[in-house]
Amino acid sequence: xxxxxxxxxxxxxxxxxxxxxxxxxxxxxxxPWVKPYERENIxxxxxxxESNPAxxxxxxxxxxxxxxxRGAEGSAGGGCGCN
Amino acid sequence: MFHVNQQHSPRIAAHLLLLVAxxxxxxxxxxxxxxxxxxxxxxxxxxxxxxxxxxxxLVRKQFAExxxxxGNYYVDMVSSASLDVLTQGSAxxxxxxxxxxxxxxxxxxxxxxxxxTRSIETDYEAxxxxxGISQEFFGDLSTLTLGYSQGNDTVMRNGDENFSQPAQHQRxxxxxxxxxxxxxxxSFSAETVSDTGFLNNAYRQVRLSQVGGLSTPFExxxxxxxxxxxxxxxxxxxxxxxxxxxxxxxYTDSWGVKSNNYELRYIHPYKDQWxxxxxxxxxxxxxxxxxxxxxxxxxxxxxxxKEMSAFSDFTLGLxxxxxxxxxxxxxxxxxTLNLYWDYMSFDYDNYPNKTPENxxxxxxxxxxxxxxxxxxxxxFVSVWY
Numbered sequence: 123x124x125x126x127x128x129x130x131x132x133x134x135x136x137x138x139x140x141x142x143x144x145x146x147x148x149x150x151x152x153x154p155w156v157k158p159y160e161r162e163n164i165x166x167x168x169x170x171x172e173s174n175p176a177x178x179x180x181x182x183x184x185x186x187x188x189x190x191x192r193g194a195e196g197s198a199g200g201g202c203g204c205n
Numbered sequence: 206m207f208h209v210n211q212q213h214s215p216r217i218a219a220h221l222l223l224l225v226a227x228x229x230x231x232x233x234x235x236x237x238x239x240x241x242x243x244x245x246x247x248x249x250x251x252x253x254x255x256x257x258x259x260x261x262x263l264v265r266k267q268f269a270e271x272x273x274x275x276g277n278y279y280v281d282m283v284s285s286a287s288l289d290v291l292t293q294g295s296a297x298x299x300x301x302x303x304x305x306x307x308x309x310x311x312x313x314x315x316x317x318x319x320x321x322t323r324s325i326e327t328d329y330e331a332x333x334x335x336x337g338i339s340q341e342f343f344g345d346l347s348t349l350t351l352g353y354s355q356g357n358d359t360v361m362r363n364g365d366e367n368f369s370q371p372a373q374h375q376r377x378x379x380x381x382x383x384x385x386x387x388x389x390x391x392s393f394s395a396e397t398v399s400d401t402g403f404l405n406n407a408y409r410q411v412r413l414s415q416v417g418g419l420s421t422p423f424e425x426x427x428x429x430x431x432x433x434x435x436x437x438x439x440x441x442x443x444x445x446x447x448x449x450x451x452x453x454x455x456y457t458d459s460w461g462v463k464s465n466n467y468e469l470r471y472i473h474p475y476k477d478q479w480x481x482x483x484x485x486x487x488x489x490x491x492x493x494x495x496x497x498x499x500x501x502x503x504x505x506x507x508x509x510x511k512e513m514s515a516f517s518d519f520t521l522g523l524x525x526x527x528x529x530x531x532x533x534x535x536x537x538x539x540x541t542l543n544l545y546w547d548y549m550s551f552d553y554d555n556y557p558n559k560t561p562e563n564x565x566x567x568x569x570x571x572x573x574x575x576x577x578x579x580x581x582x583x584x585f586v587s588v589w590y
Binding site: 155174175176184189190192194 | 246250262263277279344345346376378380385386394395397398432433434435436440442446447448450454456458460462466472474480488493513518545547581583585587
């Protein structure tokens with residue numbers, strides 16, 4: 123599992139850069155392929171990465187106070203005084 | 206990713222240039238501000254001899270459809286009799302209060318954000334200012350965000366009026382979200398954190414065993430700490446109206462710690478008013494270069510904090526959300542009651558269960574490894590208006 127995660131996460135770095143670079147280089151000829159009228163499912167509240175901001179912020183704090191890993195939680199960080 | 210030193214500054218410049226280039230060719234579709242919404246949360250953590258609970262209130266309101274302001278009040282009421290506390294002192298209680306606020310300004314498809322947070326304990330004060338910018342483009346299929354925050358802390362030690370040390374934290378974040386298909390969305394996040402100053406706990410001691418006997422000096426950490434984290438998150442809409450969420454994150458820092466975590470989450474609506482959720486999260490890390498459960502000679506840097514040791518943990522979570530549609534709730538656009546329970550289990554590889562009884566039975570440094578479990582409860586009311 124460890125090697126799988128390492129492989130996936132290494133790929134994630136490449137994914138981020140490639141997608142941004144791809145858009146930079148190719149927006150002029152690649153058109154948005156999901157039309158506005160096709161976004162009903164994506165707009166469903168259950169498809170929100172985090173639905174409840176205060177609750178999510180709290181759980182991020184729970185993990186960050188007990189694990190060395192920090193950052194890239196997907197929501198804003200802040201001073202926690204949890205050292 | 207990109208540290209704030211000279212070595213990495215060209216990479217920051219490259220990222221900013223890339224951002225400007227992408228902004229310049231965005232398509233003209235308007236973004237939206239976060240919804241007008243308030244959350245009233247009660248949180249509770251109980252495990253490892255520690256109980257932390259308290260309220261959190263988050264309020265957000267739009268003005269003139271271009272400005273959204275928010276405020277947050279958060280309290281941790283701590284009662285601690287953890288292994289560290291019991292072996293180095295006595296149980297204590299304390300309170301941490303955090304207040305914060307921010308403003309988001311929407312212009313066309315760009316959202317600019319400013320926030321301020323202040324946290325106060327009897328022995329720790331922290332202030333953080335954050336700025337951010339978010340841009341939607343490519344027919345609203347793509348969103349790019351950049352963030353920066355700076356925190357200035359003062360670390361104190363109760364019972365020692367002369368002890369006061371500064372610490373500073375800087376965070377740089379980059380996020381990119383892409384709608385891939387009409388059922389699939391993916392997000393990439395990267396964040397660099399750079400700390401300077403007094404970075405260790407002001408109370409924790411290490412065990413130093415030398416020929417002359419056992420002593421317990423205070424921990425000593427380096428005064429700089431840089432870390433990089435990358436995460437990939439994905440959500441998929443299942444054909445019967447349910448969602449699957451997957452997340453993987455990797456972390457490295459200048460203290461020798463590497464960690465990985467992954468999470469799978471399943472969200473399932475039931476009839477009109479219920480949404481159920483279940484998740485599994487796993488985390489593992491190795492130890493910091495300067496961690497030891499027992500030191501045999503004094504070193505410049507010494508840590509015995511269990512968060513600096515090698516360990517793994519997992520979390521099992523269940524949650525339910527119920528939308529109230531009674532007449533009395535019609536004053537709001539929407540009102541939900543939410544209850545989430547998370548069970549956490551920690552298994553330490555080289556952090557010993559160093560009670561005096563274990564030390565006497567097994568010998569110094571040979572105590573069995575420590576483990577504990579915790580229960581985390583979140584109960585909250587959310588209202589939209």
